[in-house]
Amino acid sequence: MAENSIIAQNISPDTLSTQYVKPESCVFAQNKNGFLTATIDGKEYKRVILTRTLPLNFPDDYICISDIEKNELGIIEHKSDFPKEQQELIDIELMQRYYCPVITKIVSVKDKMGNFYFDVLIGEFKKSFTVKDISRSIRQMGKSVYITDIDGNRFKIENYEKIPSKSRRRIEPYLY
Numbered sequence: 479m480a481e482n483s484i485i486a487q488n489i490s491p492d493t494l495s496t497q498y499v500k501p502e503s504c505v506f507a508q509n510k511n512g513f514l515t516a517t518i519d520g521k522e523y524k525r526v527i528l529t530r531t532l533p534l535n536f537p538d539d540y541i542c543i544s545d546i547e548k549n550e551l552g553i554i555e556h557k558s559d560f561p562k563e564q565q566e567l568i569d570i571e572l573m574q575r576y577y578c579p580v581i582t583k584i585v586s587v588k589d590k591m592g593n594f595y596f597d598v599l600i601g602e603f604k605k606s607f608t609v610k611d612i613s614r615s616i617r618q619m620g621k622s623v624y625i626t627d628i629d630g631n632r633f634k635i636e637n638y639e640k641i642p643s644k645s646r647r648r649i650e651p652y653l654y
Contacts, residue, residue, distance in 0.1 A: 496552075496553050497552045497553065498553050498554075498555045499543060499551070499552035499553060499554055499555075500559070501559050501560045501561065503518060503519050504516060504517070504518045504519075504543075504552070504554075505517045505564070506567045506568065508567060509525070513525045514526050514527075514528065514567060514571045516543060516551070518543070518551055518552060523545050523551065524546075525545070525546045526543050526544065526545060526551065527543075527544045527545070527546065527548070527575075528541050528542065528543060528544075528554075528568060528571045528575065529541070529542045529544065529575065530542075530572065530576065533576065534619050534624070535619075537572075538556070538557040538558065539554075539555060539556050540553055540554070540555065541557060541568065541572070542554075554568070557569075576632075578624075578632045578634045579605070579633055579634070580601075580633075580634050580635070580636055581598045581599070581600060581625070581633050581634065581635045582599050582600065582601060582641065583598065583599040583641060583642055583645050584596065584598050584641070584644075584645040584648045584649055585597040585598060585599060585604070586648065587648050587649065587652075592610070593608050593609070593628070594608065594610075594612050595608055596608070596609065596625070596627075598633070607627040607628070607629075607631065607633070608627060608628045609625065609627055612652050614626075615627070616649075616652050616654075618653050621636075621637045621639055622635060622636055622637065622638070623635040623638050623649065623653065635649075
């Protein structure tokens with residue numbers, strides 16, 4: 479067993495505690511290279527990484543702040559608690575990390591030997607991608623549909639009911 483692995487018996491409520499970061503103790507900025515920096519409780523971090531802990535259900539809540547070594551620094555409970563200019567910096571960072579093109583039309587879906595080949599339109603641009611395990615790679619959340627391709631790229635249909643009816647018929651067999 480590796481030296482730094484965690485043994486379940488050694489986990490206590492103290493090791494699982496979460497520190498929520500409040501706007502009065504956390505300030506974000508962008509450095510000259512465009513990377514997000516943060517000052518948390520007076521300590522300056524030259525580069526921070528933001529990740530959504532619940533990206534589909536709560537995209538603007540429970541955002542984890544980590545340093546470049548992936549050490550958790552705290553959690554933003556609600557992005558809306560922060561001033562508007564701070565929210566904009568948070569949004570820029572999250573948009574870069576969670577880029578998710580919006581599918582406006584499904585041109586075709588072809589099944590070949592267990593792989594599904596999608597030809598779609600993203601705005602006016604044609605995009606092709608492959609999905610391997612269709613039962614795990616397509617998720618419907620309310621009116622939105624999320625598709626993850628074989629390379630881990632995510633695509634989104636914002637409102638399933640508003641895409642053309644032919645597109646709906648092409649994807650309906652794969653929705654569970």
